[in-house]
Amino acid sequence: MRRSRFTDEQIIGILREQEAGAKVADLCRKHGMSEATLYNWKAKYGGMDASDAKRLKALEDENAKLKKLLAETMLDASALRELLSKKLVEPAAQREAVAHLQASFGLSERRACSLIRADRTTIRYRSCRPNDAALRGRLRELAHARRRFGYRRLFVLLRREGETAGLNRVYRLYREEGLSVRKRQARRRAVGMRAPILVEAKANARxxxxxxxxxxxxxxxxxxxxxxxxxxxxxxxxxxxxxxxxxxxxxxxxxxxxxxxxxxxxxxxxxxxxxxxxxxxxxxxxxxxxxxxxxxxxxxxxxxxxxxxxxxxxxxxxxxxxxxxxxxxxxxxxxxxxxxxxxxxxxxxxxxxxxxxxxxxxxxxxxxxxxxxxxxxxxxxxxxxxxxxxxxxxxx
Incomplete structure (x- = not known):
């Protein structure tokens, strides 16, 4: 809000001069303002003294703060309603949520991060991983050729071909490519005492x-x-x-x-x-x-x-x-x-x-x-x- 160059005491003093019989044109020329401004002051501060004007100013400032706080609260509530159906656990989901709040609601990065309780360093992070296109392609080929193999057996096959990627990296790509094998239903398990058959560790033992x-x-x-x-x-x-x-x-x-x-x-x-x-x-x-x-x-x-x-x-x-x-x-x-x-x-x-x-x-x-x-x-x-x-x- 634009700040007036006249204080409340000055405004009340000018209005007192006008009430004492000074002409409006002379007052405006003397203090360097327009007649419309004087009449607006008269409508707002007419019949008040300096203390009343200060109290009115304080009430207006407090009212403006409350309106701003209410508007921000309503904006935050509206933004959170947009994210109700999303899980904001993984960093990628948090980055996507912050970008959505900035684009749709005009929020700053700081405010969007505080709203979803995310660290700004996490939001600003940019991956520096090497390009996995070749490994992804080979993993898809093996998974399509052996559709009932899980990621551990696929990892063994990749290692045979000379791939140096670790098991965790292969598992991450396996999940991202949607190659998970449907699991069978659990079977009933036997209970009670059991005794194993023991044989020698050699071929043709049993x-x-x-x-x-x-x-x-x-x-x-x-x-x-x-x-x-x-x-x-x-x-x-x-x-x-x-x-x-x-x-x-x-x-x-x-x-x-x-x-x-x-x-x-x-x-x-x-x-x-x-x-x-x-x-x-x-x-x-x-x-x-x-x-x-x-x-x-x-x-x-x-x-x-x-x-x-x-x-x-x-x-x-x-x-x-x-x-x-x-x-x-x-x-x-x-x-x-x-x-x-x-x-x-x-x-x-x-x-x-x-x-x-x-x-x-x-x-x-x-x-x-x-x-x-x-x-x-x-x-x-x-x-x-x-x-x-x-x-x-x-x-x-």
């Missing part, structure tokens, strides 16, 4: 068998016989067919033994193909110990169940099979990738083939350093749930 079911594009169903080495986590065989009998299972196991050697134990559920006379006779003939899990307890065969889940999540749910030959081709390629290229989290993100090679090398070194009577250490414990003491004695 094999697990199980069947997986799926269907072709025409609706015809087929099944896959999966065989997994519980120590190295290698998929030894994945055999798809429309029908797999007990005799077929025995033939496939015979061919597998000719390639890899005899297993110490074979674990499976109580399916009709795996409890048939052909399988029992085959085990007795080759003197291979069989262990059947308790009915309704699939976690007692947890390694093969975990493998089945990975196969269904990464292959069966993501692929459309047009025939048995097509299914065999795709399953064979996936198994090769699973054994050679796919990082396994329980093996410290090594591949099963690399882990098996490391076990063989460590075993050879141990044999060279120790006597033949020395006992090889135990492998990580098997899935929980197996309690018979006979099984522990035979397997350990």
């Amino acid at each position: 094999w697990s068998l199980d069947f997986v079911h799926d269907q072709f594009a025409n609706g015809r169903r087929f099944r896959i016989l999966n065989i997994v080495d519980d120590v190295t986590r290698e998929c030894l065989a994945a055999i798809p067919d429309t029908s797999i009998s007990g005799k077929r299972v025995a033939r496939e196991l015979t061919a597998l033994i000719e390639q890899r050697g005899k297993p110490g134990m074979i674990v499976s559920d109580n399916g009709t193909e795996l409890t048939s006379n052909a399988i029992l006779a085959w085990c007795a003939e080759r003197r291979i110990e069989r262990h059947y899990i308790a009915p309704g307890k699939p976690m007692q065969n947890g390694y093969i169940e975990s493998f089945n889940g990975r196969m269904r999540d990464e292959l069966l749910n993501e692929s459309l099979f047009f025939g048995l030959d097509h299914a065999r081709e795709m399953i064979s390629a996936w198994v090769t990738d699973y054994n050679i290229a796919r990082p396994h989290s329980s093996l410290n993100y090594q591949t099963p083939a690399a882990y098996a090679a490391g076990l063989r090398a460590a075993r050879d070194h141990h044999a060279a350093q120790q006597t033949s009577s020395a006992r090889w250490p135990l492998a990580p414990v098997a899935p929980h749930g197996v309690s018979p003491a006979k099984t522990l004695t035979a397997a350990g």
